[in-house]
Amino acid sequence: MTVPGNLHKTPTEPGDSPLTEPPENSLPAPPAVANHPAVQSSAQPDPVGCEPSSPLIRLEDIHFQYEGQPPLFQGLAFQLRAGEKLGIIGANGSGKTTFLLMLMGLVQPQRGMIEIFGRVRSRPGDFDDLPGKIGLLFQDSDDQLFCPTVAEDVAFGPFNQGKSVVEVRQIVRRTLAELGLEGWENRITYRLSGGEKRLVALATVLAMDPQVLLLDEPTAGLDPTASARVESILASLPQAMIIVSHDRDFLERLCHRILILREGIFFPYPKQDARS
Numbered sequence: 342m343t344v345p346g347n348l349h350k351t352p353t354e355p356g357d358s359p360l361t362e363p364p365e366n367s368l369p370a371p372p373a374v375a376n377h378p379a380v381q382s383s384a385q386p387d388p389v390g391c392e393p394s395s396p397l398i399r400l401e402d403i404h405f406q407y408e409g410q411p412p413l414f415q416g417l418a419f420q421l422r423a424g425e426k427l428g429i430i431g432a433n434g435s436g437k438t439t440f441l442l443m444l445m446g447l448v449q450p451q452r453g454m455i456e457i458f459g460r461v462r463s464r465p466g467d468f469d470d471l472p473g474k475i476g477l478l479f480q481d482s483d484d485q486l487f488c489p490t491v492a493e494d495v496a497f498g499p500f501n502q503g504k505s506v507v508e509v510r511q512i513v514r515r516t517l518a519e520l521g522l523e524g525w526e527n528r529i530t531y532r533l534s535g536g537e538k539r540l541v542a543l544a545t546v547l548a549m550d551p552q553v554l555l556l557d558e559p560t561a562g563l564d565p566t567a568s569a570r571v572e573s574i575l576a577s578l579p580q581a582m583i584i585v586s587h588d589r590d591f592l593e594r595l596c597h598r599i600l601i602l603r604e605g606i607f608f609p610y611p612k613q614d615a616r617s
């Protein structure tokens with residue numbers, strides 16, 4: 342799908358940034374905050390701010406259609422609880438990506454209620470505090486990666502959360518190592534293969550340690566080894582997450598609950614039926 346706004350950045354030439362040749366014990370100062378929904382946050386993550394028993398995310402009676410297009414969501418309702426791993430499946434074009442973008446405030450419903458962390462969000466500005474607290478892995482890695490090197494891309498979010506250079510350096514190393522990308526700091530982002538970009542894009546999200554993860558096809562394009570590694574990392578994370586995928590086996594293993602998006606609303610998808 343087309344992501345609203347110009348999220349595609351022209352990479353600067355490698356070597357423009359000191360991160361491509363990092364000094365032994367430091368990272369460079371953070372780049373200016375970009376207008377990028379996955380990273381634009383200057384605040385430390387705050388407490389979730391709602392009762393533990395309350396849903397982290399709640400949507401009611403959502404109606405949405407793109408201009409000139411038929412209705413996409415028609416009375417959609419949804420809840421995500423703390424610690425819940427929730428899978429979403431659905432046919433191509435059923436609105437899965439649009440749903441995730443709506444949770445980030447990147448598309449606005451024409452009607453309905455969106456409550457996130459106990460607060461109703463009804464205007465675009467109401468979502469400004471979410472990046473950093475909610476980490477979105479875009480369906481297209483090129484929407485996520487815009488720095489010359491891997492280290493800069495992974496460092497960007499933590500820097501904008503106010504982390505120190507030393508902390509960021511540790512986060513970058515640790516996150517890359519978790520994903521099997523040790524020593525990738527100086528790799529040139531735009532020269533990576535599709536699967537490699539997928540892993541680095543995931544690293545940029547995990548590095549922010551968000552309270553909720555929204556993952557749009559996290560294993561798309563990954564080989565079995567990388568896919569298994571991503572699955573095991575996600576399984577080990579305590580955060581609530583919404584995972585969109587066409588890989589039902591993957592969702593069945595990982596998720597507490599699976600929903601199918603069909604004709605504009607969610608239906609429960611019994612795990613035992615997921616193979617049919």
Ligand SMILES: Nc1ncnc2c1ncn2[C@@H]1O[C@H](COP(=O)(O)OP(=O)(O)OP(=O)(O)O)[C@@H](O)[C@H]1O
Binds near residue numbers: 343345407410480
């Ligand atoms: N910016 C846009 N303007 C108009 N129509 C759009 C826009 N973005 C998406 N669409 C349309 O909205 C519908 C839902 O798209 P979306 O990407 O949310 O589906 P999806 O379920 O994620 O699909 P897939 O499984 O193929 O990734 C599609 O018909 C798509 O063509």
